[in-house]
Amino acid sequence: MFKIFHQPSHRMPDECVVWDEQHANLLFSCSMKNSKYFLALTLAIALNASCSKFEEGPAFSFIPAESRLTGEWVVVQIEGDGYADYDAYLASGQYVITFEFEEDGGGEFSFGYNYDGYSYSYGYTLDWDLDDDRLDVFMNGDLVNFEVQRLTNKEMKMKTLNDELFDNGVVFTMEKD
Known part of the structure; x- marks a missing residue:
């Protein structure tokens, strides 16, 4: 399970962190300015990789x-x-x-x-x-x-x-x- 959370620090007050709880690894650290782009990219990759039920597609559909x-x-x-x-x-x-x-x-x-x-x-x-x-x-x-x-x-x-x-x-x- 991955967690994305805001973690202010003294060097970067708007820092966010992506943490893999299962393996206790820091996956990504970013400024809050870039975090929305990273979140959108992560979501798009996850949906594309996991939503295709059918061998020949489509890879993703909003319609059940x-x-x-x-x-x-x-x-x-x-x-x-x-x-x-x-x-x-x-x-x-x-x-x-x-x-x-x-x-x-x-x-x-x-x-x-x-x-x-x-x-x-x-x-x-x-x-x-x-x-x-x-x-x-x-x-x-x-x-x-x-x-x-x-x-x-x-x-x-x-x-x-x-x-x-x-x-x-x-x-x-x-x-x-």
């Missing part, structure tokens, strides 16, 4: 992850062994896959496709829970675990961690609708 997650997400890419055809169908517009995450922890998973001049669509209600970078989604009687790799207001990338509805290691890249 749960708030960024809520909304309707359209799958724009699927990566994984055996999923190249699905990815091609998504790119051509033949398939549409969406995840909708509501604020109350509910939502819907839906997919639709066009075949032989007809449109088909299916949907399942879901419940979700986000804990750090792990997203647990309960739908259609199965629990699907995802690792969220990227989560911004408009982009999300998540990878399956089990084989319940999708193969393990399948990566979904999505954009908010």
